[in-house]
Amino acid sequence: MPTGVALRDVREQLLDAAERILLRDGPNALTSRAVTTEAGCAKGVLHRHFADFDAFLAELVRNHVARLDGQAADLRERAGTGTVAGNLTGALTDLFGSVSLAIVGLITARDELRATLRRTGTTGVPVLAEATAMVSAYLAAERDLHRIAPEADTDTLALMLIGGGHLLFAGRDGTAPGADTIHKVVSTAIADVTRFDR
Incomplete structure (x- = not known):
């Protein structure tokens, strides 16, 4: 993702990406890196919006x-x-x-x-x-x-x-x-x- 380009609804993009990974690859494949890669954003984006990965997963649930x-x-x-x-x-x-x-x-x-x-x-x-x-x-x-x-x-x-x-x-x-x-x-x-x- 180019620097300076705002992600539209980044939280939703991350959550949608996590669901796709879950459906395709199962719970063991769900990592913060896999989610950000699937969402097409930088690795640190998830941690800017959620305290940690378990907080992100709790939001997903x-x-x-x-x-x-x-x-x-x-x-x-x-x-x-x-x-x-x-x-x-x-x-x-x-x-x-x-x-x-x-x-x-x-x-x-x-x-x-x-x-x-x-x-x-x-x-x-x-x-x-x-x-x-x-x-x-x-x-x-x-x-x-x-x-x-x-x-x-x-x-x-x-x-x-x-x-x-x-x-x-x-x-x-x-x-x-x-x-x-x-x-x-x-x-x-x-x-x-x-x-x-x-």
């Missing part, structure tokens, strides 16, 4: 978690439409077929990143915790619409679905499970609460 709010709103709006299993299959595919899976891997691989996130009040495993809340809220909305049993424990079902979804997608080297496989797991998890007299 927080930015991604904030984007999950949109996915949560979309899923809640689907309540009462389509099938419950179909809506959940789509939600798990959207969630784990994106950079979310790589970010979870990054969080679990870096002790200092987890410590940085905890210092800012984060609890649980970011992305997984928010995804669980998203699914639980959707299931509660479906329960209110009488599409699942009134006694359904939406929090426990959400934990099962997010845990199962994570296991289905993790460790596949970029090859997502088929829609039929995901749908089977979802249908099995919610079978007891979708079979009842309305």
